Amino acid sequence: MAIHDSKSQRLFVDTPLAGETRLVCDGSQANYLLNVLRMKAGGTVLLFNGRDGEWLARIDDVRKRDCVLVVETLSRPQAAGPDIVYLFAPLKHTRLDYMVQKATEMGVSRLQPVITHRTIADRVNLERMRANAVEAAEQCGILSVPMVSAAIKLSHALDRWEDGRTLLFCDESAPAGSAVADLATIPKGPTALLVGPEGGFDEQERADVLSRPFVRPLSLGPRIMRADTAAVAALALINGTIGAGW
Ligand code: SAH
16 A cells, blocks of 8 residues: 555545646635644645545635645555445444444445344434545545445345445354455455344344355354444454455
């Protein structure tokens, strides 16, 4: 992975980035730069939009509530990140925030909430998920912000599964073996990870998941973890094994 400048302030912007572009910075981003960090004209920040790499930009035309960011040089080119979709039964509030932040830090490309039989959270706030993903990407030098998809039923996600994508199923009832050895046998290419809700999967649902040809069950060891812990453990294992070249 390219070394990134971890001292400079990084900002996500939703506009195209190229040399000499002038962007108006206002609202909460301007407030943060000008009032919280007390940055002045001539100061520099790093900008990324998830598509055009990371750019050094200089602050100009400072006014009370806005400034201009003049895009100067490319500091890191956009790299194709891991192709891993994270399917998860949504949790409530702060634990969902945590899960989204950690999954972003570990490089997932898409966040897909799935409603399972024992899912407790009834509404999923996609805006809040997106804001958490952006903040984690800003802080951790990530160049791609994961896509945030609307919640769908788990069975629908499985019925319309994309050809060639392997689904690693975090199955708390799978016999505990070596997750590292299991992951060594996973086909290279597009991957997905499924983590269940606090109550786990019910028997019928588990049988349905296991019957799909693209599914590989994964045990994370003999102890049952909370869903947010299981997600972090599974993504760390994936990053350290099949994800090493991503
Ligand atoms: N209430 C359930 C546990 C659910 S834990 C029970 O007691 O059986 C929440 C989710 O985390 C599970 O659905 C699974 O996807 C994942 N998980 C937790 N511990 C795991 C383990 N040791 N191996 C694989 N997945 C695990």
